[in-house]
Amino acid sequence: xxxxxxxxxxxxxxxxxxxxxxxxxxxxVREACLDFVPQAEVGDYAVIHVGFAISLVSQQEAQxxxxxxxxxxxxxxxxxxxxxxxxxx
Amino acid sequence: xxxxxxxxxFEGAVCPVPVHLGDTIVLGHGxxxxxxxxxxxxxxxxxxxxxVLRAGxxxxxxxxxxxxxxxxSTDSHVVWPLFxxxxxxxxxxxxxxxxxxxxxxxxxxxxxxxxxxEEGLDTGVLHRVVQSMKRAAVEAGVEIIAGDTKVVEKxxxxxxxxxxxxxxxxxxxxxxxGHRAQPGDLMLLSGPIGDHGIAVLGARxxxxxxxxxxxxxxxLNHLVRAMLEASPGVHVLRDPTRGGVATxxxxxxxxxxxxxxxxxxxxxxxxxxxxxxxxxGFDPLFVANEGKLLAAVAPExxxxxxxxxxxxxxxxxxxxxxxxxxxxxxxxxMKTVIGSHRVVDELSGELLPRIC
Amino acid sequence: MRFVDEFRDPDLARATLAxxxxxxxxPWVLMEICGGQTHSIMRYGLEQLLPREVELVxxxxxxxxxxxxxxxxxxxxxxxxxxxxxxxYGDMLRVPGSGMDLFxxxxxxxxxxxxxxxxxxxxxxxxxxxxxxxxxxxxxxTTAPANAMAVEHAKExxxxxxxxxxxxARVPPAMHAILRSPDCxxxxxxxxxxxxxxxxxxxxxxxAEQYHVPIVVTGFEPIDILQGILMAVRQLEGGRAEVENAYxxxxxxxxxxxxxxxxxxxxxxxxxxxxxxxxxxxxxWCLRPEYARYDxxxxxxxxxxxxxxxELCLSGAILQGLKKPPDCPAFGRExxxxxxxxxxxxxxxxxxxxxxxxxxSERATASPQ
Numbered sequence: 001x002x003x004x005x006x007x008x009x010x011x012x013x014x015x016x017x018x019x020x021x022x023x024x025x026x027x028x029v030r031e032a033c034l035d036f037v038p039q040a041e042v043g044d045y046a047v048i049h050v051g052f053a054i055s056l057v058s059q060q061e062a063q064x065x066x067x068x069x070x071x072x073x074x075x076x077x078x079x080x081x082x083x084x085x086x087x088x089x
Numbered sequence: 090x091x092x093x094x095x096x097x098x099f100e101g102a103v104c105p106v107p108v109h110l111g112d113t114i115v116l117g118h119g120x121x122x123x124x125x126x127x128x129x130x131x132x133x134x135x136x137x138x139x140x141v142l143r144a145g146x147x148x149x150x151x152x153x154x155x156x157x158x159x160x161x162s163t164d165s166h167v168v169w170p171l172f173x174x175x176x177x178x179x180x181x182x183x184x185x186x187x188x189x190x191x192x193x194x195x196x197x198x199x200x201x202x203x204x205x206x207e208e209g210l211d212t213g214v215l216h217r218v219v220q221s222m223k224r225a226a227v228e229a230g231v232e233i234i235a236g237d238t239k240v241v242e243k244x245x246x247x248x249x250x251x252x253x254x255x256x257x258x259x260x261x262x263x264x265x266x267g268h269r270a271q272p273g274d275l276m277l278l279s280g281p282i283g284d285h286g287i288a289v290l291g292a293r294x295x296x297x298x299x300x301x302x303x304x305x306x307x308x309l310n311h312l313v314r315a316m317l318e319a320s321p322g323v324h325v326l327r328d329p330t331r332g333g334v335a336t337x338x339x340x341x342x343x344x345x346x347x348x349x350x351x352x353x354x355x356x357x358x359x360x361x362x363x364x365x366x367x368x369x370g371f372d373p374l375f376v377a378n379e380g381k382l383l384a385a386v387a388p389e390x391x392x393x394x395x396x397x398x399x400x401x402x403x404x405x406x407x408x409x410x411x412x413x414x415x416x417x418x419x420x421x422x423m424k425t426v427i428g429s430h431r432v433v434d435e436l437s438g439e440l441l442p443r444i445c
Numbered sequence: 446m447r448f449v450d451e452f453r454d455p456d457l458a459r460a461t462l463a464x465x466x467x468x469x470x471x472p473w474v475l476m477e478i479c480g481g482q483t484h485s486i487m488r489y490g491l492e493q494l495l496p497r498e499v500e501l502v503x504x505x506x507x508x509x510x511x512x513x514x515x516x517x518x519x520x521x522x523x524x525x526x527x528x529x530x531x532x533x534y535g536d537m538l539r540v541p542g543s544g545m546d547l548f549x550x551x552x553x554x555x556x557x558x559x560x561x562x563x564x565x566x567x568x569x570x571x572x573x574x575x576x577x578x579x580x581x582x583x584x585x586x587t588t589a590p591a592n593a594m595a596v597e598h599a600k601e602x603x604x605x606x607x608x609x610x611x612x613x614a615r616v617p618p619a620m621h622a623i624l625r626s627p628d629c630x631x632x633x634x635x636x637x638x639x640x641x642x643x644x645x646x647x648x649x650x651x652x653a654e655q656y657h658v659p660i661v662v663t664g665f666e667p668i669d670i671l672q673g674i675l676m677a678v679r680q681l682e683g684g685r686a687e688v689e690n691a692y693x694x695x696x697x698x699x700x701x702x703x704x705x706x707x708x709x710x711x712x713x714x715x716x717x718x719x720x721x722x723x724x725x726x727x728x729x730w731c732l733r734p735e736y737a738r739y740d741x742x743x744x745x746x747x748x749x750x751x752x753x754x755x756e757l758c759l760s761g762a763i764l765q766g767l768k769k770p771p772d773c774p775a776f777g778r779e780x781x782x783x784x785x786x787x788x789x790x791x792x793x794x795x796x797x798x799x800x801x802x803x804x805x806s807e808r809a810t811a812s813p814q
Contacts, residue, residue: 002482047639055639427453429493443534443536
């Protein structure tokens with residue numbers, strides 16, 4: 001119920017009364033419907049589920065999340081923490 | 090505190106066997122995975138049993154004289170559409186059979202080709218297909234020496250079907266087969282996976298995506314010869330066609346009674362294949378290839394074999410993707426990019442896009 | 446792929462796992478109700494890497510698993526009709542009904558087609574005006590807007606030959622049902638990220654309050670799931686029970702309003718049976734009366750065969766996290782992925798199918814080199 005993949009909107013147009021776009025997932029392009037994300041613009045990233053954009057990806061939030069995680073990671077390294085969680089032979 | 094836990098299996102977006110196994114044939118029976126294996130073991134082998142067939146390799150290995158060993162294989166080609174980016178049914182037919190023979194460590198020599206044509210097929214289309222077969226045969230260095238043609242009524246074939254048989258001579262002193270992998274062998278892969286399956290799926294148009302991708306369909310016999318010339322340590326060769334790398338490796342693990350452990354990081358996948366698989370919910374390990382091979386090679390010879398592969402047109406991106414182990418018996422494991430281990434199972438039925 | 450690969454980074458995974466390890470002092474049971482998350486947890490072997498104190502239970506989040514047998518039987522009956530083109534998401538083709546599955550129907554001559562998007566089904570109706578196109582509209586909240594839009598679009602195009610067989614499920618009522626069960630062991634939830642992208646997460650606040658369970662909106666990549674677990678565990682260790690968002694790049698509290706409006710225009714809340722669990726009130730969506738002409742159940746007057754569930758199957762208890770697959774006497778014997786007795790063994794995200802393969806690997810006990 002959840003397979004939603006982020007893709008970049010590369011073109012926006014109207015077709016049969018629906019607002020549609022071409023989305024580039026990184027080498028694969030597919031059409032998607034933008035009616036649920038009317039504020040989307042070319043260059044934005046959106047989560048695409050069964051051919052519909054269901055939400056925009058906030059690049060800022062993504063970056064903040066990653067920064068937070070990277071902070072944790074570097075603190076771990078500074079403390080000399082063991083790289084844990086790997087299954088070792 | 091010890092964190093050793095058992096590896097988890099993940100099969101991906103596949104179709105499990107439906108309840109009515111055995112009553113009717115379903116598409117999954119042709120997909121290369123567990124369903125097809127069940128059909129072969131449950132229906133074909135009991136009737137047609139002999140040691141050569143039972144060995145379950147890509148080609149049958151027979152001795153004509155003590156010093157002349159042949160590899161003989163057959164294949165049917167029903168791909169649709171007939172023409173796809175990177176190839177067509179004709180090139181597929183020639184390369185598929187050339188490769189099956191080559192995977193036994195044999196030099197492919199002669200092919201036969203029989204055609205089932207659908208009434209109404211444009212003869213121009215047939216001509217293009219045959220021209221493509223000629224080009225592929227020339228590239229592979231084989232001759233098509235016998236043929237047959239039948240026509241069926243409109244609607245009884247997708248334009249055309251091709252069945253090929255191939256004969257090759259096993260290189261002297263070479264003993265290559267699915268049963269020969271040994272613990273310690275390294276597993277080599279000749280290049281990125283999933284190109285053919287995704288290219289054909291894209292060309293079909295049913296799922297509405299466009300990919301800048303071509304099928305990798307190619308004859309691999311010259312690559313195989315170069316590998317065998319470079320080292321005596323090649324134990325297994327397998328081309329991962331329908332069912333993908335996952336299915337091929339499971340077959341090897343079972344036939345040799347060994348385990349195989351892969352490194353997910355090491356497995357090459359083109360970005361467009363990755364993107365298509367993410368979008369559809371496929372695992373690239375299950376997607377068909379038509380111009381790639383897997384090789385289990387003794388560790389002391391792996392480097393030389395790899396170098397020989399990389400010097401060849403169809404082996405330029407060859408890499409080591411894992412190794413053969415004593416355990417787990419008959420299973421394939423993979424160390425994921427985040428460091429856990431999971432089981433890689435064979436394809437069960439048909440590969441289906443999912444929403445979940 | 447951008448916004449995907451970064452969230453599979455091994456170093457970040459290690460760091461988050463270390464944080465989880467540092468945070469837990471006692472056992473906790475967390476449930477996710479999302480087939481996609483179950484899938485990701487299995488694919489990346491996350492349970493293997495988590496400290497043993499953290500137990501993940503896989504709830505009824507797979508639309509394949511929870512679609513009632515009656516709906517599948519109706520689908521099979523409709524798909525068998527010669528005038529019908531039956532279009533479905535790939536997931537549903539593999540589910541056996543009381544007797545057959547959609548693959549067998551196709552093998553027997555039924556025109557069954559896999560589509561990626563419900564708009565593809567609408568296009569089929571435009572292209573084949575001499576046939577009846579029926580679309581199997583299943584899913585949770587994530588898919589509801591798309592399925593609704595397909596109906597609305599068909600209406601705007603004036604199509605006479607398009608209808609949908611609806612089987613929609615809503616997550617919050619299922620959470621209530623699970624939490625109300627006297628045997629419930631679940632102490633915290635990972636909420637399905639894309640369900641929340643559509644619906645927002647304001648609906649979960651009353652659940653968190655009423656049952657005192659933390660609920661963390663969680664994404665799908667391994668880093669996302671580990672982060673969701675970390676936040677849930679921090680709450681549990683701290684005695685808190687709040688709704689938090691660990692997937693802010695795709696989810697806002699109010700959700701997607703245009704999508705919610707579309708759902709509301711075409712669907713209305715109704716009671717719904719969940720395979721293996723039973724009836725959960727107000728847990729489904731059905732077509733509003735003004736869209737009745739697009740309802741395949743009415744158009745084809747499918748009575749449905751009396752569905753026959755296996756007596757052996759414990760899917761219900763498993764879906765609620767009350768039992769584990771190995772607890773079931775049929776597990777691995779009468780019930781395997783090749784001969785499934787119930788929904789949780791059929792779907793690759795189903796808990797039983799996942800455990801079955803997990804159990805197979807236990808036969809090979811040596812650690813890999």
